[in-house]
Amino acid sequence: MVDVDRDDAAPPEGADAPDVPLLRMEGIVKHFPGAKALDGVDLDVLPGEVHCLLGQNGAGKSTLIKVLAGAHQPTSGRIVLDGEEIAIPHPVAALRHGVATIYQELDVVDGLTVAENVFLGHELDRGGFTQRREAIRSTREMLRRLGHPEISPHREVGRLSAAGKQIVSMARALSHDARVIVMDEPSAVLDAGEVQNLFRVVRGLTAQGVAVVYISHRLEEIRQIGDRITVLKNGRTVGRDLPAATTPTAELIRLMTGRNVEYAFPTRPGVPEDAPVVLDVEDLALAGTFEDVSFQVRAGEIVGLAGLVGAGRSEILETLYGARRRTAGSVAVKGRRLRSGSVDAAVAAGIGLCPEERKSQGLVLDEPVYRNITLSTFARIARGGWLDERAERAAAREQVAALDLRPAGVDRAARTLSGGNQQKALLGRWLVHGCDVLLLDEPTRGVDVGARSELYALVRRLADAGTAVVVVSSEIPEVLGLADHVLVVSEGRVVHRAPAQDIDEHRVLDLVMEGTVA
Amino acid sequence: MSTQVDASPAAESRSSWLSGPAGRTVGLVVALVLLAVVGVITGGERFASLDNVMTILRLASVTGVLAIGMTFVITAGGIDLSVGSVLGLATVWASTLATQTMAEDLHWTVMVLTGLAVGTAAGLINGLIIAYGKVVAFIATLAMMIAARGLAEMISGRQTQVVQVDGFLDFVRADFIGVPVLVWMFVVVAVAGWFLFNRTTFGRRTVAVGGNAEASRLAGIKVQRHLLYVYGLSGLTAGIAGVMMLGRTTAGTSTNGLYYELEVIAAVVVGGTLLIGGRGTIVGTVIGVLIFAMLTNVFTINNLSISAQNVAKGVIIVVAVLIQQRFAARSTST
Structure with missing residues (x-):
């Protein structure tokens, strides 16, 4: 066992062979045309642990889990499950090996019931007729295992909250007898109370020996739920076997960013x-x-x-x-x-508002950055209804420089900016306006x-x-x-x-x- | 547009030049030229004469004016299925006995103003229902398409109303510097439309609202009022097109402009305006209209049936949209 001593949560069980990882990924490399998304990633996950994957946007977390889910094929590297090297040529193979992934954009079908969603793609059937009663019974059983017996298997999924849909996704993972469950930013759609609930569910799963790979931006959460941390940066593993509870924040941020940034x-x-x-x-x-x-x-x-x-x-x-x-x-x-x-x-x-949903409420994504920055002011900058694009560009450039918005070109589409820079563009909009x-x-x-x-x-x-x-x-x-x-x-x-x-x-x-x- | 002092982004815009707006326009011009080559090969002198060029332009002018208004509507994220019917209603209303009598008594422009007023009013009703009644544009304008056609039938009693106001006919059917007044009207509307679209706050609002209505609203743009104006503008162009139609056919009937909305929407989309809104091009629309007009002309010259023409138009629409999607995919991936 690694030297993780925590008193708030039980360390991974597995008294038989605690040191043998359930899942091991070694030297995973993935090339895309023109880009190296993964450049040698190592990851080992113990049975019954919550293993946190940290990294900035673009560090390779998504690519890595897609490799694990069978959505991408690695250019090189080994995946070992339970001591045996396996290949995951397609998503169904991943499920067959007991590796289930719960994506951030929950892949549930709103129009179907909870039970239908749980058995989506592997419907219980006899001679082509679905075994609805059996599916409902076992769905109810899995929901109980997840601590949510109040969700009815008959309920239409579209009428559940995001948290409820997540539970359905997890039930689906259980229906595949998953031993490794990957969760991609599961808390992004949840509020604080629901997050605590999610943690209860996760602890319940790990107590049964399931390993959870947990991806999150929120360090506070990782400290609460995680056992060990692996940090990715630029497609490489830069930190491994870090105790989740005790590794200093500054250290994690240094590993993620490669610089000493004070959060x-x-x-x-x-x-x-x-x-x-x-x-x-x-x-x-x-x-x-x-x-x-x-x-x-x-x-x-x-x-x-x-x-x-x-x-x-x-x-x-x-x-x-x-x-x-x-x-x-x-x-x-x-x-x-x-x-x-x-x-x-x-x-x-x-008054100026930078709304919650930048993409759907804030920006006109296909319009250039400068037009997004002047969206509230172009009419004021215009003279008698005639646009003054020169003045608009100048005003936008001024904000881009003041806010250190990168890349600095004001003519690229707002869509191409990262989240932080999109937020800066919105701030710039209100700065031009003079709020x-x-x-x-x-x-x-x-x-x-x-x-x-x-x-x-x-x-x-x-x-x-x-x-x-x-x-x-x-x-x-x-x-x-x-x-x-x-x-x-x-x-x-x-x-x-x-x-x-x-x-x-x-x-x-x-x-x-x-x-x-x- | 790119004459401004742009130090840094110049390089990046040059590399994606062909996938940018200019590249799309070039593609459309190439298509138009190819079509002309086919016309010359198959029709020879009958195609490549000044007279025939004027025929094509005259053919393009009525749908062209409609298409300018439609470009604004589609760019704003909407659709206007009623333009053909509103055009018909405008021709009927502007040529009733009462209107013509008044025109004889006062001035022939009474007919013109009636047509424009009828079109604009119908467009504003569309706008009110869509912007403030929150009815989906497809349904609201579908209802107007049916109702306006019905109203035109009621007013005309399904009779053909022949225009007898000489001042009106003399004006609309005249030539100016060897070019029909109808074509000049199209040119004026297209140029005005280009400036309105690309150089004014009205145009900017149209693109912004079509690109993201919620973001536009939260940025302080009066989205509902703007949509009202956009549909009003489309109605106005339908009125203008009605007046032109009245001049060309010298008669107002309730069947004027039947199915025009489909050809107009097709021309706008082929021209490169995105059906989901947020991106539009007046130049593309004009070329799209010319492509359809030239196609009709080439088929007519070669004595091919309307049916064959329609098959060809269908193919062109699909091919054009497929090519557009390629461009769109490429430009968003860079």
Whole structure:
């Protein structure tokens, strides 16, 4: 056994042969035309452990799991399962070997029932007739094993939440008698409560000897659920056999990025008492979603909204932005009340929103970067309805330089930018516009670790320049680290407010859970 | 567009030149030239005469004007199935006894204004239903297509209304510098459309809304109002095309413009405008319209049937879209 000593979670079982890996990948190389996606990756997974795979976007995690799932063929390298070298020529072979993959975009068919999804592709049949009763019985059994007996096998999957769909995917893995289950960012679609539930399920699986390969960007999660960590960078294994609980964050980030990046939040200069109130939200409500939300943001202040997904945080932002029509209350910018349900009024008053879903709500992906940056301002830059593209490009270039957006060309399609740089383009849009209030919904979702600190620093710089900022994030440490003042939202109500220094993650979780129970 | 001082991205845009907008236009021009070569080989003098060129252009002008409006609608992420019917309604309304009498009494432009007003009104109704009533464009304009045709039949009593206002006929049927006024109208609409599309905030909004309506809304663009205008514009072009049709055939009937919407949509898509919205090209649309007009002309000159023509048009649509998808795949992978 490796020297992992943890007291919060039981170390891997397997008293018979704890040192023998269940799955071993050796020197995996994968060439694509014109690119080397994997350049010698080693990975060994013990039975009953949660093995975390870390790496930045493009490090090769996805390619590696696709090799394991039989979706890609390695150019060279060995895959050993249970001491025997195996080949995985296609996805069905992977399942036959007991290796199941749960992708981030859950591959369930919405129109089918839970049981039909579980046995999708290997329907139980006798002479061409599906054995529905048997399928339902064994689906029910697997759901119970996963600790979710409340999900009915007859339920249409499209009506389940993302968390429910994930459970269905896991049941499908179990239906293949999976011994290795690969989970690609399973928590990305879950809120904090659902993540805890997922962890329970994962622990249940490992207790039965199943090995879980767990991919996540969130270090806090890996510390909670993981046993050992393998770090990938540029298609190579750069760190192996690292204890998940005790390896310092700085060390992990250094391995992932190859540089010494402090995953650090900028210091708070403190908001002066006499700073003017810029955004004043009073008794704001959206029927059925949230009510009685009141807060003020002063110039230079960052206010964070913490809480679970579904608590109403995004809805609060969208409502005060006018994207949803409020049912009560008022929103004022610099003392001027905003018309309800009108985004263009909010924008005209100086509010800007960087939405949660950058791709579907933020950017026109096929349009060039400069047009995305000037999407809110091209009409103002234009003269009498005639576009001034020269001035637009100049304004965009200025932002690209100021934000260090890479690559710097403003004529490439927004689609080609990485998550962090897309976020910068959105920030640039509001900087050109000249916002007094900036609303950030999940500003670092899908942004890799190296780029996050940079975004944090940017947001703080904007605040220092006098912008009032409101941040919503599912990652509680992010809210606590970035904001000056924190509002905890639960079930559509603000249940607590405090300066960020006076509250910690546990307190936030406590409040959120209490709110849920109440 | 690329005359601006662009230091860094010049290299990258040069490498993907053929897969860019310019490359697509070149491809369309090549197709047009090939078609002309076929015309010359098979039709000889009858094809390659100035008279025949004018015939092709005249043929292209009515659908061409419709196609300019349609380019805006499709780029904005919508569709307008009603243009053919609205064109028919405009010809009927502009040629009723009452309108013609008024035109005789006041001025022949009364007929023109009636046609434009009818078209614009129908387009705005489409826009209202789609933008504010949140009805899918396909359904809303399908309903308008049926209703406008019916209204045209009711107004005309299924009779052919012959135009007798000389001022109108003299104007529309005239030549200017050897080119028919109809063709000039197409040219004016196309040039105006190009500027509106590429050089104004209206055009930018159209592309943005079609590319991502939600992002546009959250950036502060008044998406609903813009869609209203876009469908209004399509109605206006249907009105203009109706007036042109009235001049060409000298008669208003409820069957004017039957099935035009299909040829128009085909020409726009062949021209390179994406049916899902977010990308459009006026130049491509004009060439697409010319390709279809020239094809019809080549078939007519060779005494081939309309049926054979339709088969050929069907093939062209599919081939053009297949080629487009290749280009699209290549340009997004770089």
